[in-house]
Amino acid sequence: MSFGITRYGAYVPRLRLQRAAIAAANAWMAPGLKSQGKGTRAFCNWDEDAITMAVEAARDCLPGSARAEVRGVWLASTTLPYADYQNGAVVAAALGLSPALSTLDLAGSQRAGISGLSQALAGGHEGTLLIGSERPKAKPASTQELGYGAGAAAFLLGRENIVARFLGHAASTSQFADHLRDSDSDYDYFWEERWVREEGYAKLIPQVVQSALGNARLGIADIAHFILPSPFRGAAEAIAKRIGFAGIVADNLGDWCGHAGSAHGLLMLADALERATPGEKILLIGFGQGVDVLILEVTEEVLARRPSGGIDAAKSSGILTDSYMRMLSFYGEVKPDWGMRGEKNEKASLSAQNRVADRLAGFVAGTCRACGTVQFPRLAYCVNPACVAPAAQFDDHPLTEESAAVLTYTADWLSYYPAPPLYVGFAQFDSGARLMMEMVDVGPEGLEVGVRLSMVFRIKERDRQRGYNRYFWKATPVAS
Amino acid sequence: MATGIKDKVAILGMGCARFGERWDVGTEELLAEAFDEALKDAGIERGQIDAAWFGSALDSVNVGNSAIPASIALRLDGIPVSRVENMCATGTETLRGAAYAVASGAVDIALAVGVEKLKDTGYGGLPIPYKGTLNDLWLPQVSAPAGFAQLAGGYRAKHGINRDDLKGAMAHVSWKSHQNGTLSPKAHLRKEVSIETILNAPMIAEPLGLFDCCGVSDGAAAAIVTTPEIARALGKRDLVTIKAIQLSISSGIESTMASWDGSFVRNTRTAATRAYHEAGITDPRKQLSMMEVHDCFSITELVTMEDLFVAGEGRAVHDVLDGFFDRDGGVPCQIDGGLKCFGHPVAASGLRMAYECYNQLLGRAGARQIASPSLALTHNLGGVPYQGIAAISVFGLHG
Numbered sequence: 001m002s003f004g005i006t007r008y009g010a011y012v013p014r015l016r017l018q019r020a021a022i023a024a025a026n027a028w029m030a031p032g033l034k035s036q037g038k039g040t041r042a043f044c045n046w047d048e049d050a051i052t053m054a055v056e057a058a059r060d061c062l063p064g065s066a067r068a069e070v071r072g073v074w075l076a077s078t079t080l081p082y083a084d085y086q087n088g089a090v091v092a093a094a095l096g097l098s099p100a101l102s103t104l105d106l107a108g109s110q111r112a113g114i115s116g117l118s119q120a121l122a123g124g125h126e127g128t129l130l131i132g133s134e135r136p137k138a139k140p141a142s143t144q145e146l147g148y149g150a151g152a153a154a155f156l157l158g159r160e161n162i163v164a165r166f167l168g169h170a171a172s173t174s175q176f177a178d179h180l181r182d183s184d185s186d187y188d189y190f191w192e193e194r195w196v197r198e199e200g201y202a203k204l205i206p207q208v209v210q211s212a213l214g215n216a217r218l219g220i221a222d223i224a225h226f227i228l229p230s231p232f233r234g235a236a237e238a239i240a241k242r243i244g245f246a247g248i249v250a251d252n253l254g255d256w257c258g259h260a261g262s263a264h265g266l267l268m269l270a271d272a273l274e275r276a277t278p279g280e281k282i283l284l285i286g287f288g289q290g291v292d293v294l295i296l297e298v299t300e301e302v303l304a305r306r307p308s309g310g311i312d313a314a315k316s317s318g319i320l321t322d323s324y325m326r327m328l329s330f331y332g333e334v335k336p337d338w339g340m341r342g343e344k345n346e347k348a349s350l351s352a353q354n355r356v357a358d359r360l361a362g363f364v365a366g367t368c369r370a371c372g373t374v375q376f377p378r379l380a381y382c383v384n385p386a387c388v389a390p391a392a393q394f395d396d397h398p399l400t401e402e403s404a405a406v407l408t409y410t411a412d413w414l415s416y417y418p419a420p421p422l423y424v425g426f427a428q429f430d431s432g433a434r435l436m437m438e439m440v441d442v443g444p445e446g447l448e449v450g451v452r453l454s455m456v457f458r459i460k461e462r463d464r465q466r467g468y469n470r471y472f473w474k475a476t477p478v479a480s
Numbered sequence: 481m482a483t484g485i486k487d488k489v490a491i492l493g494m495g496c497a498r499f500g501e502r503w504d505v506g507t508e509e510l511l512a513e514a515f516d517e518a519l520k521d522a523g524i525e526r527g528q529i530d531a532a533w534f535g536s537a538l539d540s541v542n543v544g545n546s547a548i549p550a551s552i553a554l555r556l557d558g559i560p561v562s563r564v565e566n567m568c569a570t571g572t573e574t575l576r577g578a579a580y581a582v583a584s585g586a587v588d589i590a591l592a593v594g595v596e597k598l599k600d601t602g603y604g605g606l607p608i609p610y611k612g613t614l615n616d617l618w619l620p621q622v623s624a625p626a627g628f629a630q631l632a633g634g635y636r637a638k639h640g641i642n643r644d645d646l647k648g649a650m651a652h653v654s655w656k657s658h659q660n661g662t663l664s665p666k667a668h669l670r671k672e673v674s675i676e677t678i679l680n681a682p683m684i685a686e687p688l689g690l691f692d693c694c695g696v697s698d699g700a701a702a703a704i705v706t707t708p709e710i711a712r713a714l715g716k717r718d719l720v721t722i723k724a725i726q727l728s729i730s731s732g733i734e735s736t737m738a739s740w741d742g743s744f745v746r747n748t749r750t751a752a753t754r755a756y757h758e759a760g761i762t763d764p765r766k767q768l769s770m771m772e773v774h775d776c777f778s779i780t781e782l783v784t785m786e787d788l789f790v791a792g793e794g795r796a797v798h799d800v801l802d803g804f805f806d807r808d809g810g811v812p813c814q815i816d817g818g819l820k821c822f823g824h825p826v827a828a829s830g831l832r833m834a835y836e837c838y839n840q841l842l843g844r845a846g847a848r849q850i851a852s853p854s855l856a857l858t859h860n861l862g863g864v865p866y867q868g869i870a871a872i873s874v875f876g877l878h879g
Contacts, residue, residue, distance in 0.1 A: 340603040352613035360617055375736050377618065383736040408634045408742040411686040412626035414605060421686070424620045425630060426866070432738040436866070438620045446686075449637040460618070472618050 003124050004162040004296065005155045006069075009060025009307040010270040011053050012151040012257050012314035014441045014479070016040040019146050021322040026141035033146060040320065041258035042149040044135050045440060046330045046418035047459040050077040050152070051087050051471065053263075054133035055094040055457040057152035060309045062129070064401055067095060069158060071127025072102040074120060076112035076262050078181070079135045080105060081469060090471060091131065093361035094457045096398055101127075110134075113153075113262040114229075114286025117269075118294045120157055121166040128157045134261035137186045140333050144188060147231045149258025151314070153266035163305050164273060164282065164296040168216030172208045173290035176200050186332075193232055201228075201235060204291050206243050209283065212293035220244050223295070224280035225272045229265035230287070239285075256315055271311040273302060317479035319443050330418065341416035346463040348470050363455065363473045365433050366394030374433040397431065404429040404453040404475060409439065411446065427453050427475045438474040452478040484758035487878060488583040489722045490711040492704045493522025496835040497595075499699035499822045500668040507536075507543045507597045508553035510700040514828075515554050515593060518702040523714060526554070529704065530587035532561040533577035535570035535594035535827035538609070541601050550593065567862030568774065569727060569871035570594055571701065571830025576725045576871075578705050588710055595700035596825030604696055606826075625685035625693055627864030628777040632687050634742020635783060639794040647687055649797040650778035651678040654691045654820055656806050657775060661817025663847040668697040668823040692778040697823025701831035703838075708878055719878035720841045723855065724758035726751045727871045734866040745780075745861060747870035748787035752859075756789075759874040761855065765790045768811050769853030770840060772833035774861040775818040784859060785813070788872075807850070815840065815848050830871060833858035837875045 023037030044053070054075055062070070073095075075088035088103035106112045113132025120128040133152035138144035178196040179188045190196075205228070213219060220243055227250040228236035240249045250268045252259070260267055265286055272282055276298040286292035309317075321327075328334040358364070359378070366378030371387035374397050382389040409425030423439035425447070439447060440458060453475040460472040495517025497510050505513070519526060534550035536542045543549035547561035564573045571594035578590035601607050606624055610616075636646055658673040673691055681689035711719055728750035734740035752764075761767050768790065775781035782800060785791040790811055791799045799805065805813035814820065816836040819829060837856035839845045855876045862869035 340601070341605075341608065344608055348616070349613045353617055356614065356617065373737060375732075377614065379732075383732045385731060385733065406633075408630035410626045410629035410632070410688075411683070412623050412629075413682075414623040414625055414684050415621060422620070422622065422626065424622050424626055425633070426735075426742060428738060434736060434738055435618075436620055436622070436735060449633045470617060 002162055002165050003121065003159055004157065004165040006158040006161050006163055007061050007066060007156040007305060008154065008163065008270050008273055009057050009062070009309065010151065010153045010267055010311050010314055011056035011060055012042045012149070012267070013044045013048055013053065014317050014319045015043050015045055016256065016318040016320050017043055017324065017327050018320070018322045021324045022146055025324045030141045033141065036143065036146045039255040040318065041146065042151060042256070043327045044150050044330060047440065048135065049081050049459060049469070050079050050133040050135050051081060051090050052457050052459060053135065053150065053152035054091045054131045054154070057133065057154040058091065058095055058129060058131055060307045061154040061156055062095065063308070066156065067097055069127055069156065070097050070101060070129045072104065072125060072129065073097070074104045074106055074116050074128055074130045076106040076116040076130070076132045077134050078107055078110055078112065078262050079137070080107060090361065093358055094471065096362040096400070109288040110261045111286040111288035111290070111292060114265045114284060114292045114294060117155060117266065118169045118171065118292045121294065122169055126158050130155045130157065132263035132266040134263040136259070136261045137331055139187050140328060144231070147259050149253070149260050151257060151260040151267050152263050153270045155266070161301050161305065162299055163301045164298050167218065167281065167295040167297050168212055169292065169294045170208050170211035170215055171290060171292045172204065174204055176204060176289065178288070197232065197235055197238065201230070201239050201287065202242060205239055205285060205287065208291040208293045209243055209285070212283070212295055216295045218281065218295065221246070222281055223247055223283045225250055225276060225282040227265060227268045227272060227282065228285045228287070229259070229268055231259040256318065267311065273298065274306065274310050274312060276302060278302060319441060338416055344416065345465070346461045347466065348463060348468060360472055363399045365397040365399050366391060367397040369393045369395060374429070374431045376433055376435050397433070399429055399433060400455050400473060402429050402431060406447055406449055406451045406453060407434065408449065409447045423447055439476065440474045441476045443477070447477065454478050484724065485579055485583045486723050486758055486760065487708065487721045489579040489705050490708040490716070490878060491720045491838055492524070492589065492706045492711050492714065492716065493518045493520070494704070494835045494838050495521060495702045496666055496832055497700040498666045499697045499825065499832070501599050502698040503599070507549070507595055510597065510698060511550060511553045511593060511595050514700040514702040518704050522704040524589065524704070526556065528589055529556065529559060529591045530589050531559055531578070531581055532556055532591040532593065533574040534561055534563050535565065535574040536563065537565050537567055537570045537596060537826035538598070538607055541607055542595070542597055566869055568776070568824070568826050569830060569860045569862040569869040570827035571832070572725065572858065572860050572871035572873055575703055575831060575834060575873065576727070578703070579722050579725060582705050582707055589704060589706045591702065591704050592831060593700065593702040594827035594831050596827050597698050598696050598825055599698050606696065623685060625688045625777055628780050629685040629688050630742060631783050631865050632779050635779070638741055638743035641797060643687060645797065647679065649782055649800045650692055651675050652800050653775065653778040653781045654678050657814045657818045657820035660807055660815055660848065661821025664816045664821060667817045667821040668695050669817070669821045688777050688779065694776050694819035695821065695823030697825050699822065699825035699828040699832065701828045701835050703831055703834060718842055720838050720875055721878040723874040723876045724755040725873045726755040726758060727869060729869050730863070730867045732867070740866065744783055745787050745865045745870065747868060748784060748859065748861065751870040751872045752788050755872040755874055761874065764788060765811065768855050768857050770815055770837065770850060771811060771813045771857045771859065772816065772818065772836050773813060773859040775814055775820050776824060776861065780861060781813070788857070788859065812850055815845070815850060830858060830860045834873060834875065841875060841877055
């Protein structure tokens with residue numbers, strides 16, 4: 001029986017930095033970077049991490065009606081915010097998924113995303129939502145700083161309405177250390193690129209490709225799309241040539257996004273699915289302490305089941321900046337003087353949070369059955385003074401996918417905020433609900449009353465003393 | 481049927497510390513400065529005070545919780561002292577407590593005193609308030625100007641006013657108060673500021689620039705109240721009595737329901753309606769002689785003119801630009817310079833406003849004195865326009 005990908009989606013942070021700005025700022029000590037100073041790289045806003053991007057990719061993948069199909073959430077990343085506190089549980093709660101499902105965090109290698117997808121497909125794990133999400137860090141003035149990006153991609157697996165059918169896979173393991181990052185470090189440590197290409201890619205990949213093709217009873221000529229996520233320019237083309245591939249070598253999204261670690265192969269797969277035509281076969285390679293090779297066949301469903309956003313929307317919704325300092329600050333590479341207002345204590349009460357955790361993560365308002373008023377937060381009584389019915393009469397009303405508009409706003413330059421100014425104002429939802437919200441990813445045009453808003457899941461506060469993030473929803477102007 | 485407190489309570493004496501960056505004194509000395517003046521004005525000894533209400537809003541930078549610090553600072557031995565906190569309405573709350581105690585007959589003489597020491601934080605602006613464990617999890621942490629700036633967009637959208645015209649009227653609000661502040665010896669800021677300077681100041685919270693925001697100061701003010709009969713028995717001839725004190729607090733309608741349009745402050749309208757009823761005012765634009773309103777930000781004062789029903793709906797911009805609220809206008813507003821020039825030591829502000837009304841009504845306002853005032857209004861706004869507290873008092877000459 002057929003098994004495969006039934007839905008997919010992607011997210012890339014909207015902030016894009018001109019690589020030329022990185023190269024120019026570091027020209028004093030690394031003039032050679034200028035040759036890589038082309039295009040843009042995506043970078044996370046201060047309030048985005050592997051969890052929030054995973055949520056956004058999953059939302060792109062799953063319309064509300066499809067969420068009941070999810071049986072498990074597998075989250076692959078090497079940059080998860082928590083080492084011991086399951087990150088996937090936050091993602092599941094933000095998606096409003098049923099608590100009766102399994103969650104699993106996959107880590108340990110940038111291959112984790114493709115390995116996870118291979119395992120879930122080969123194992124026939126129906127209802128698995130496989131997400132790869134990465135916010136890689138790089139030292140200032142490093143090649144990686146120019147080459148890295150960020151992003152997430154999500155795939156729902158099942159037996160019906162398959163978009164890309166699983167045909168076969170193969171894997172190998174190896175101690176090969178193209179790069180590594182020890183547990184206490186923020187940065188990858190790389191060995192020479194030429195050695196990685198010749199002794200790593202060229203020697204380890206071809207035999208696994210052959211095994212996977214054999215398992216799928218296919219030859220390389222049957223493959224239309226070849227995907228090898230690599231931070232090295234031209235590496236995929238070289239391997240494709242070596243194994244005799246003559247089809248389309250997938251775009252590595254380098255011009256505008258940059259390499260997104262364990263999410264990158266999955267982002268490239270999402271991109272290929274947006275472009276592929278029914279019947280085409282895709283060969284996807286994951287590299288890192290061995291190799292995974294996965295072969296998929298695109299079906300007619302691919303035309304009907306495009307994600308609401310996907311890679312094309314992610315690419316076109318970028319907010320361009322040439323402020324290198326802004327990225328450095330968001331990634332903790334410079335520590336600007338935020339003044340005394342930045343000294344505040346962000347300790348959260350875990351017990352208080354637990355009482356409302358699902359309502360906050362799922363942004364669940366209450367609809368009063370007595371008078372119909374939709375309200376957030378839901379307290380003991382209905383807010384309507386003519387009603388004041390007890391909250392026992394409320395129905396759940398999630399606001400995450402509801403459209404809203406700016407009622408009032410300001411740009412606050414006084415409050416401590418890691419990405420000044422703090423845009424804040426009332427979001428008026430179409431259902432009648434309203435609340436004061438942070439408004440993020442506001443472009444240079446600013447805000448105005450009436451601007452349409454959509455909701456995004458973000459870090460509300462970072463408690464740096466205890467390493468605990470509070471997540472909540474924020475509003476963002478709908479990309480035009 | 482409740483009859484309100486109109487003319488049941490007289491002001492026996494008032495005091496007001498010099499507001500400003502009072503690096504020279506602590507909270508205790510600020511309290512004493514206002515208290516000493518009030519005692520002297522009342523012509524009584526501290527032992528004649530039967531009960532006291534003490535206001536401080538931001539205990540993180542003040543004297544800590546409870547009434548004990550005030551009782552110790554002012555040596556109010558053994559009498560009931562209550563500490564009240566209701567954000568920027570705290571000062572008016574202390575007066576309400578003292579006035580109600582007198583009006584009920586529970587005590588003969590009561591003290592209301594409010595103090596705030598804001599300049600011991602190390603930075604400008606107000607300290608960051610705590611929002612509570614639940615709100616902390618979802619509500620954005622906004623500065624005070626950001627909270628009040630919300631009114632600007634709402635007001636523009638409702639009345640179809642462009643940015644520059646609104647900003648121009650806001651600038652006039654601040655310009656007028658700075659003019660008035662030059663005549664206030666106890667004010668913090670006593671310099672004229674040009675319209676051009678106001679318009680070109682650095683942005684704090686769009687569209688509020690630096691001069692759209694009130695000062696931040698240390699200060700204290702106090703009132704001693706009693707019945708008109710006791711006041712006369714103590715030798716007072718001209719009496720200022722309380723005509724009304726009303727509060728209105730949000731129940732979540734503005735911030736949660738779709739009805740509020742962002743252009744006005746609902747609580748001010750509710751409190752004003754009740755206060756005018758209590759005081760017997762039917763036409764505030766004609767009957768009020770003066771106002772001291774909560775001009776924490778220029779946009780707040782502008783919108784407040786409509787919320788107090790002194791300006792017609794959508795007419796505040798025109799009234800402001802016509803000078804209706806200037807010192808020589810129809811209803812002078814912020815004759816002492818307002819929060820703009822005194823700054824806003826939170827718990828002292830309501831009493832500082834009452835102090836100006838009291839002195840104007842008694843004809844003791846010196847260079848600022850207006851001609852024969854009869855009714856004066858104070859107005860405070862605590863919290864934010866969409867989730868807050870409005871407190872309104874009306875004072876007048878007795879008999």
